[in-house]
Each structure stands twice: as C-alpha cells, then as structure tokens.
Amino acid sequence: MSHKQQLIDQVIEAWRALQQQTPLVQCMTNSVANNYVANILLAAGASPAMIDNPFEAEDFTKISAALSINLGTPTTEQTQAMLISAQTAQQQQVPWVLDPVGYGAVLKWRSATVDQLLTFQPSIIRGNASEISTLAGSQIQSKGVDSTLNSHEVYAQAKSLLQYTECIAISGESDFIISKQFDAVIQVNGGCHLQPKITATGCALGALTAAYHAVSSPTIAALASHVHFAIAGKLAYEHAQTVGSFNVAFLDYVHMLDDNLIQQYVDIKIL
Amino acid sequence: MSHKQQLIDQVIEAWRALQQQTPLVQCMTNSVANNYVANILLAAGASPAMIDNPFEAEDFTKISAALSINLGTPTTEQTQAMLISAQTAQQQQVPWVLDPVGYGAVLKWRSATVDQLLTFQPSIIRGNASEISTLAGSQIQSKGVDSTLNSHEVYAQAKSLLQYTECIAISGESDFIISKQFDAVIQVNGGCHLQPKITATGCALGALTAAYHAVSSPTIAALASHVHFAIAGKLAYEHAQTVGSFNVAFLDYVHMLDDNLIQQYVDIKIL
C-alpha cells in the first residue's frame, strides 16, 4: 500500500496533467446538472462536451479521453446513448465513470439501466451513501436523489462492488475511496456543510473524476477529484458563508486550486 | 375570514415545518429552470427531485410529499410523465401545483395538455397574469412566455378558476392569492423590479409553492411561498442592485429567511 505522501504526490501530478492535457471528457449527465458540470470541468482544467444522443454517442466516445455517465434525468434517447457509449468505452478502453443517481427500488427503470451499464465495467463507480449502499445490495431506501445514509456507514459494505469496477467513491461529510489497486480505503476530509445545499455538486464530482481518470489511474483519479472538491469547498466557505455567494466562491476555488494549495490543505487518511 | 396576523402566524408555522420536514418534492419543470428550481428548493429547506420520465413517474409521485408540474419546455415523454404523475397525485392525495407556462392560443399543444391536467384537480394553480387570464377564458395574448398584463388586472376574473382548484396564485409587481378556503383574495407586496429580469423565478416560485404545500394547506402554501420570495427579493435588492449580483444575493436570502425576518418584512393585505 502506498504511503500517504506518495498518494498526495500522485494527486498533485494528476492535477498538473489535467492542466497540461485539458482532456476531452464526454459527459452524459442530467438536465439539472449539465451547465454546472460543464463550468466545473472548464474551471478545473478539462474540456467537457455534453454529447448524449444515440446517433453520435459511439463516434464521440471513440475520440474522448474519458466518459462520465450520470443517471439523473434519463430519457429514452439518452439511455440508449449511455448504453452505446459505455459499450464503446469498454471496447476502446476509454476510461469511464458511472454515477448511479437515484439507484434503488423506487426508480426501477434507471436502476435496470444501471444494472446493464455495470456489465460494461466502469473503471469507477461514484455515488452518495444511499446509492452505493443500495447498489451493493442493501434494501435501505434513499429519499429521492439525496442520501439518507452517512458515507462512513457504508464503505465496508461497498467493497462488494469491486467485482464490477476498479474503484468506488462515496461522497458525504467525509468521502471514502475504495481502491482495488491498493486494496485499501482512503478517507478524504474537507468541504463544507453548504455543498449539499447546491444541486449537482455530486454530479459535477463524478464528471471531474472522469476528467482526472483521463490522466491517471482509477484510484488516483477518484482521490484527486474528491481532494479537489474538498479543498475548494473548504476555502470557498472561508470566504463566503451563504449559499449563493458560496456557490460563486466554490467555482473560483475549483479554478484557483494549484499544487501548493493541494499540498497545504489536503486531508486524507488511509484506513 | 382569518385576520392578518393569524395568516402571518400560519406562514411562519409553514416555514418552520418546511425546515423540520424537508419534504421530498417531485419537480417536473422545464430545461431552462431545473437547475435554478433545485437550488431554490434546497436553499428554502425542501428536498427536490426532478423525476420527469413516464417510466418512473407513477412510482415516484407515490412517495413524494408534493408534486410541481411546469409546462415550460414540454417534450412528448415529459408530457406523458406529467399526465401520469398528475393522475397519481389525485388518486394518492399528493398535493400538487400546476404552472401553465405559455398557456394560450399560440402554444396549442401544451395548452391542450394543461386542459387535460386540470381534470386531475391541482390543489393550486400558479402563473403570471397573462397565463392565468387566458386560462380563465380571456382572449388576451401573452408575449411568448412573459406576461403582458398586470396581476391586479386579472384577479377578479381569475376566480372562475376556483372550479378546478383550491387556490390560484398570480405573480406580478404585487402577487394575488385567491383562496377558496377563506373566500378571499390576499395581496402580497415586496420583491423588486429585477426579478423578472432573471429567468425561471416564476417557475421556482411554483415549485416552492408545492414544497410549502407538502406541509400546509393550499392557501397558506401559496401565501408562504410568495411571501418567501417577496422578502428575499426585497432584502437581496438592498444588498445588490445589478442583475447578476442580485441573483446571487437572492439565493442567499431565500436560504437565510427565518421567522423573525418574516414577521419583520411581511407585507400582505386581505382584499
């Protein structure tokens, strides 16, 4: 298992690679999130493109450096496109991230799509505690698309998902990255309590994870994106304590993050 | 008829209940509004979920505390979902709010959908003066989706809509709440002239009305949401007089509203 500073060095390296390569990231996300996701990815250094129709999905995935699939507000056409792109990503070895928004017993249609998508082996699965827990077989119910569980309650159980993927990332008050490569769980601290008050932060985190995955391994990608958000959230909250102003400051700090800030503020723990 | 302070007390009680219960609100809204609506509802204390496909509509409405339907940019699938959810809401007694965006002679397709939706008896109908006037049988034409009428010109005429619903809310320079329960019209003052310069404020107001309806009666829900916006708009304008900055401050004050601010700034009149 890597030592902590080695992991931090790799996160910094991933951040640098993101700035240098500005990878093209195909984002299939929901209608609530897509503007925000695009702005977060641009601010972080990536080049997002929201191509999500079944007529262009295959061709576009082939030229993308990474793919992000988020099930927030699926339509029939978008679902078709997701299945095409996930299959293409698997065949062409394009790294891809699955965000199973709303997975559970109530939203059966999307959950069935998620089950199909899993067969195309996402490199990383990212979700909140309720989604990941349900995906790992729990019967606990989420409340709509927001989590009713804490992230620290589910990471042990979530390890069973490593049969489908290289890495699982669970966001919450603390985030947990479950790595097959390192056979370890990494806890990421930071952020602030206002983040869940802004819609689509989780969706943007999933897309940013895909962006980092274009330039690094699954574990380092998940770690880097969660550290990126944790630091930006913490610094933004120091400058703005109300939700509208915090949201503006958060985008500022997602953009202003650099290797010095990562080294100074990163707060991770290997479990 | 309730006295004014009784109404205010009930608004404050509704606000408290919203904070305590954070009700799950299913929002079927338009592609312009959905990010903004979700952020407003989160800031105000509710838990929004934008489930708007026909394959999940019924199951999701059944577990929702309230439903908001907004006709801004309907697609075939979304329209199917709206009809399913409205019917489910009626059958399961889930309170629901209808926002007939663009209702009128030009936009015939959505207007026909609105006519169908009315048969499922929304608890509250919310719109701008042009939409409500046309819905009440006037031949006056709106300009696109923005109103060409003033709210005070139409509230008398709008009473005919009480055959379909418990309460009608008309937004404008002053807002008017037409209550079947109290057999009265309540005027809500406040807000500021920049609000119509920000897209989807009306849509967000409709969704917030649904959120309040999860915890209070139709009249109090409509009154509380309009008071919430009127105060937040007034206070935001005191802090920011330009449209971009005002928009940020508005979200701040939607979040910061509390019982003291309501008591201090509420400006309503029973007509």
Add this chain to the structure above:
Amino acid sequence: MSHKQQLIDQVIEAWRALQQQTPLVQCMTNSVANNYVANILLAAGASPAMIDNPFEAEDFTKISAALSINLGTPTTEQTQAMLISAQTAQQQQVPWVLDPVGYGAVLKWRSATVDQLLTFQPSIIRGNASEISTLAGSQIQSKGVDSTLNSHEVYAQAKSLLQYTECIAISGESDFIISKQFDAVIQVNGGCHLQPKITATGCALGALTAAYHAVSSPTIAALASHVHFAIAGKLAYEHAQTVGSFNVAFLDYVHMLDDNLIQQYVDIKIL
C-alpha cells in the same frame, strides 16, 4: 463601405432599439446553455422563449421577432422542431441565426441537420473558428465542441459561406464579422481570457445576435452583439478576475451596457 463611426452609430442605434422593442426571440438551444442564454437575453433587453418542440415550433416562429438555432445537444424532437422553425422563418421572413455547434466529421448526425438547415438560408451563421472553418470545407478537426483554431486564421476562408447567408460571425480572441452587405470584414476586439472558461458564452452570443437581428440588419446585428459581449467582458474582468465572480460581473455588465459605454469602449477595425 461604411466608415467606422457610422458603424458604431448603427450599433448604438441597434442597442437602443433592443431596449425599446424588447423583441420576442425564439431560442432553440442546448440543455447546457438554455438557462444562461435566457438570462443573457433578459439582461441585454430581449424577451427570450425556449420553444423547441415540433408541435409548437411553426406557430411560435410565426409570432417571433427573431429565431436562434443552436445545435449543442440535439434530440430527435428538437431536431424536427429546428427544421420546422427554420423553414417557417424563411417563409415568413423571420430573421434567424444558425449556430452549428460541433459541426464536423465526428458529429455526423447534427452536421447533416446543419446542412439541411442551411437550405433555409439563415441570415447569419455564427460559430467558433473550428466550426466555421469546417463548415467552409476545411478538413481540420475541432476538439469536441471547443475550437482548436484561432479566429484570425479562418476568416478569409469563411467568405465562401456567403453563398448561404448574409453574414458570418467568428468568435475568438478577436471576433470577425464577414459582411455581404458591406463586402468587408470587421474585427471586434475586447472581452477577456476567462470567457472561454464559462460554458455557453458562445451559445448566448448567437442568441443575442438573433435578438439584435430583430431590430437591425444582419451585419449590424452581428456587430452589435459581439461588441456588447466584448465590452461587457472587458469591464467585468476589471472588476473580477476569478471565473465564478467574473461570470456574475459579466451578467451585470451585459445588463448595464448603454450608449455611453459603447461609444467609450468599442474597439473595432474594418479590414
């Protein structure tokens, strides 16, 4: 050919006409852009309406003062609506602007739609350098939906597109307006390097061009919208140098622009 000050006078006149007439602009745009586009158009003085379904497209285009078509995230229904509205615009002489987002060899489906749309003779074609270059027959590949070319490299080649349209606008570090009317190219300077870091600024620029086209000729409309953005971008950057805060300030200045600011800050060159 007009002299420079004559052009500036016409830009100022167009801005005044936009404030006075608040034209209804039908925007068929992408799911990333639509909230931002609506807010930019409202701030600039226009009245946007995002009607993009095939069942209402024809009726709505007939009553619109201008039409903006943007191919960012097309669906089957939206594509049908675009073809209907473009044809209606041509028949009814409603001025319309085409923004061929992502045109090129990879995104074949939308590119075929763009080829069809061209037969309905848009008054103005607006895009980034990669899109316009590819549309003009170059084989150079764009990176996703962002440009890999500089605007000054392609304007000579872009003149061939005047067979389809009255005016071509290419956005970039400097913008270039290619006018059939004046048989000239006009360079617009201004803006700032943060603008490409905000998603949908190009899409909003296309829609604003349509808004100006409701009140002025193709060349003056394209010139006015690009000058509007160039000045707002320049002034916003003087007040905010980080991407989130800049975005807020940009909307402020789009709204605050007036004839004095145009006269003071306009920076154009007739080539």
